[in-house]
Amino acid sequence: MRPKSRKDTTVGGGQPHRDAKITAPNVPSDIGTKIVAFAASNSKKSINKRLAIHAASQIAKAAVEVLDLNDYEMPIYSVEREEAMGIPEQALEFKDRLRWADGIIISFAEYNSTYSSAFKNIFDWISRIDRNIWENKPMLLMSTSPGERGGRTVLDFAVGSFEYMGASTITDFSLPMFSRNFSEEHGIVDIDLKDTFSEKLHKFVSSIENGRAGHRTDDALGQLAR
Numbered sequence: 001m002r003p004k005s006r007k008d009t010t011v012g013g014g015q016p017h018r019d020a021k022i023t024a025p026n027v028p029s030d031i032g033t034k035i036v037a038f039a040a041s042n043s044k045k046s047i048n049k050r051l052a053i054h055a056a057s058q059i060a061k062a063a064v065e066v067l068d069l070n071d072y073e074m075p076i077y078s079v080e081r082e083e084a085m086g087i088p089e090q091a092l093e094f095k096d097r098l099r100w101a102d103g104i105i106i107s108f109a110e111y112n113s114t115y116s117s118a119f120k121n122i123f124d125w126i127s128r129i130d131r132n133i134w135e136n137k138p139m140l141l142m143s144t145s146p147g148e149r150g151g152r153t154v155l156d157f158a159v160g161s162f163e164y165m166g167a168s169t170i171t172d173f174s175l176p177m178f179s180r181n182f183s184e185e186h187g188i189v190d191i192d193l194k195d196t197f198s199e200k201l202h203k204f205v206s207s208i209e210n211g212r213a214g215h216r217t218d219d220a221l222g223q224l225a226r
Ligand SMILES: Cc1cc2nc3c(=O)[nH]c(=O)nc-3n(C[C@H](O)[C@H](O)[C@H](O)COP(=O)(O)O)c2cc1C
Pocket: 039, 041, 042, 043, 045, 046, 047, 048, 049, 108, 109, 110, 111, 112, 113, 114, 144, 145, 146, 147, 149, 150, 151
């Protein structure tokens, strides 16, 4: 049983979540592209969070909400808990944020070749709200790690499964050896990786624009920050 009532936490209409990082605060949300970005990690020093924020920051005229999985900590999912307590408020709030967005950016931490427990728990809970987990939204799925594979295993797994879980389109990018290939000042420093990243980001923004066809005449593709 779900809670009978809950506060409306939808952040559409320009009302950001308390932890929102809005990169373009003066752009009304009916004009700016609404992006939800998060790392699938609960590490306070998450390198994936840095990558997710970087990607979102490259989309001009975007209202960006960065989620922190620590704000959505819930009991470990179990069928019995769901029967006893319904869907936790945090899962409903998380889902509201996905609904608000025009596009979703996730960067995955790879833990033992799969999702972090923090992400998996949220994922399991929100899958009980609606099987259309990703709300028919375009998704930019990324991963990074200190190693050479850049979290490619977990990323490939997410890409292969999210298409059956309500992602309208999926664009993916993996950044190997984070500390060598990323700097706060310059973003992705390796030229080839940077080119690939830009191409993928354009594709993601293009998917959002196609989904919002007719909503505005200016093309965010031409607006991508260089
Ligand atoms: C429990 C645990 C398991 C890990 N397993 C993997 C792994 O399978 N593959 C990998 O590339 N890195 C692995 N790592 C290293 C992570 O890639 C690294 O900690 C990275 O910083 C995690 O991303 P985050 O900083 O965004 O949380 C693991 C780290 C931990 C703590």
